[in-house]
């Protein structure tokens with residue numbers, strides 16, 4: 193997993209829960225990186241799992257809720273670091289439609305060893321989109337937060353529902369209907 197994801201994650205933890213919590217989860221996680229990340233570096237996904245597990249313990253919140261909150265936070269972080277990747281879109285549905293074939297393709301050029309999820313589009317209209325997320329990392333709640341924020345980015349709103357096609361969350365269907 194790319195360092196930019198870790199630096200954004202720790203930034204969110206600091207903003208929401210304070211520096212003591214950042215220090216505490218880094219210490220408890222016993223990380224090969226020792227919690228020192230550069231945005232272009234690549235680190236084991238296990239480090240993220242460990243950090244989120246300890247955060248969940250420490251702040252007594254479910255992992256899924258924390259991952260979702262991180263998705264909300266991460267959208268702005270990625271957008272600020274790489275504005276050129278999203279500047280060409282003028283509505284949320286078109287942006288979501290383009291993740292697989294344009295946005296993440298561009299990301300792969302910026303970070304050749306990025307491990308990206310797949311999004312298979314099932315159906316798209318001007319105000320709705322259905323797609324299947326798949327990734328061995330099962331970060332579908334991260335996708336949920338990123339999707340939610342995509343609408344906010346364009347001052348829009350949407351009803352987002354999802355259904356686990358595989359119990360471990362490695363394949364999840366999203367139904368997204370714009371309603372504002």
Ligand code: HEM
Nearest residue numbers: 193194270271274299306307308309327329331335338339
């Ligand atoms: C500004 C636009 C975007 C940029 C620059 C971007 C970039 C990235 C990067 C760098 C990663 C980390 C890959 C790694 O650690 O190896 C990532 C992962 C991910 N991206 Fe994007 N992304 C963008 C938009 C989106 C949007 C709108 C979604 C909405 C669903 C999305 C869904 C995900 C998910 C769920 C992951 C986690 C990896 C996984 O689930 O396997 N991304 N993206």
